[in-house]
Amino acid sequence: MYFRAGGATALLIGAEAVRIRLLDFRGIARISNTCTKMVQQNNRLLLVCGPSGSGKSTLLRKLFDEYPDKFGFSVSHTTRSPRRFEVDGQHYHFTTKEMMQQAIDRGEFLEHAVFSNNMYGTSLEAVQSVQKSGKICVLDIDMQGVIQIKKVPSLKPIGIFIKPPSIGELEVRLRRRASESEDNLRARLNAAQQEINYGETPGNFDCVIVNDSLDKAYNAFKDFILKSFENLDN
């Protein structure tokens, strides 16, 4: 079953969305050793990044459907209040600003951001919890999160960038999805070109997939992942 547990890209990119991401050098050093162990154990992270509306969720849903036991999302932390249907530890780990900041200072977060006065982040423990269950941990993550994770040299994540066929088509898809206010949609489209530039810069991702025809894009997505994680048997 596909279940997206509140990844960083689930956040709005509204006009007021000043995202501040901080991972200081002490934090990097602290988590670096643990990450080296993760890599040695062949527990590499899979990062899926792309502009809002590029099709990350659609492709991941197909992958999770085809390989139900192989992949898992880590559960993010947030300091925002739970919504009515949200279950602590399932949709998010709900915490306080003080506790989250202390954990960040202890170097327990791979990436974190401030959005609309609330903190969000991916803890190393949340990633390891997925890996301990025998699954490959997938982070559906925005450009700023990728930049932050890449600062941990020992992590060596496998990164896939999902590129829309054009900004015009991205707009069509976002409008058809009808999930955003006009302001939000504009903010997402404004951010998209910068994200595409980052995605296309050599060295930033291991693979760039243009999501034009969904079937074609999915096959390329799946093939690359199967090759990258050779021990996937299904």
Ligand SMILES: Nc1ncnc2c1ncn2[C@@H]1O[C@H](COP(=O)(O)OP(=O)(O)OP(=O)(O)O)[C@@H](O)[C@H]1O
């Ligand atoms: N190849 C495709 N052709 C046409 N429509 C597509 C294609 N891929 C995805 N879509 C549609 O585009 C919309 C955006 O896709 P999706 O929600 O997967 O994007 P996303 O990158 O996960 O966005 P967000 O980051 O905002 O969650 C959805 O309505 C989806 O059905």
